[in-house]
């Protein structure tokens with residue numbers, strides 16, 4: 001363990017406990033009210049480190065990290081906010097609040113891009129819980145103990161799983177089914193362990209999922225990826241947590257087994273990489289033999305400034321990380337609050353890209369993780385007298401679509417692939433089939449009826465164990 005840095009205690013705050021934070025009094029009454037009302041609909045969780053080190057309290061509510069983790073009134077429509085505010089603060093009618101909240105959540109497209117209906121694989125005709133297999137080479141694995149985070153992002157597209165819409169979770173209690181599935185699928189080269197945040201788990205729990213992937217029978221698995229925001233929200237995970245050294249040893253073990261241990265670090269803003277401990281976390285991850293990639297969506301109010309992206313990528317590269325993706329914000333949750341037009345996203349990406357050296361130009365974007373695949377905006381050009389978006393698939397449900405250019409009419413208001421229409425008088429995009437239709441919120445209501453309380457109990461136990469270990473730490 002690194003003994004030069006003092007161990008910090010992980011202390012989360014939620015709607016129920018945020019009023020006990022020393023920072024609560026820094027919020028105006030209107031901001032406090034917004035937290036209490038909107039956090040009924042959208043998940044809210046932050047922690048001491050985020051509040052102490054990342055938020056500039058002299059700049060709230062405009063501070064980007066404050067916007068990143070605290071709910072705001074504008075995330076609901078004015079009518080929704082007024083109605084819910086009345087129920088929460090005046091009538092205090094829990095049953096009516098629950099009904100209203102449920103309706104608002106359904107309106108927010110809780111299940112974008114066909115994840116529930118099209119990405120869950122089957123074995124012998126039975127869906128494999130905790131897995132998604134959208135692209136040929138990559139399987140996503142959702143361990144049940146990793147389905148929460150050190151703090152929640154207000155824009156997160158996985159918000160439904162944090163608010164108790166349990167059956168929208170893709171969680172697995174153990175890796176046996178994953179291993180069986182992978183043995184049947186030699187075309188899979190990558191396993192992405194994701195959440196929530198898998199690094200909310202203790203190293204011991206994480207090893208229970210990773211070590212079974214190192215057996216010779218799974219030699220076709222070349223890359224084990226972990227998607228995590230802990231690099232930003234709790235870098236102590238790699239530096240001073242009681243099992244931080246064990247975590248790095250686990251990474252080294254994967255590398256020694258001949259595989260790439262790839263940490264997919266979620267960084268939204270350069271402020272997240274400024275603290276010394278965040279930089280130390282990067283150095284320690286890279287020092288273990290793992291690779292660290294940087295990715296995040298472009299979000300209005302949070303990271304619209306191209307200079308911020310340039311700072312983030314260049315700082316990351318200096319420390320040994322690899323810029324990977326700038327995503328377009330997904331069409332779910334409070335997306336109208338966070339979305340930027342695609343044209344603006346392209347301009348932001350281009351302006352940031354122009355500022356950085358070739359080592360940072362590993363980054364790709366702006367990219368939409370849409371129903372048919374990952375679509376990147378390559379440019380805005382005029383062809384045959386028509387102004388168009390030039391697009392291509394970086395990944396696709398059908399591998400034949402990848403890197404095939406296509407064009408959409410320029411639309412300055414468009415914020416997502418669904419808003420676009422083909423250019424040059426074409427009736428359809430080449431990839432469009434009846435299957436393309438995405439499930440609408442009302443189509444998945446039946447899914448909400450099924451619950452699995454056991455998983456929730458396991459999750460709470462794991463989370464408590466982690467928080468306990470961090471507290472008793474060192």
Ligand code: SF4
Nearest residue numbers: 149152153156196229
């Ligand atoms: S850390 Fe990742 S999974 Fe967790 S809330 Fe943020 S974006 Fe969502």
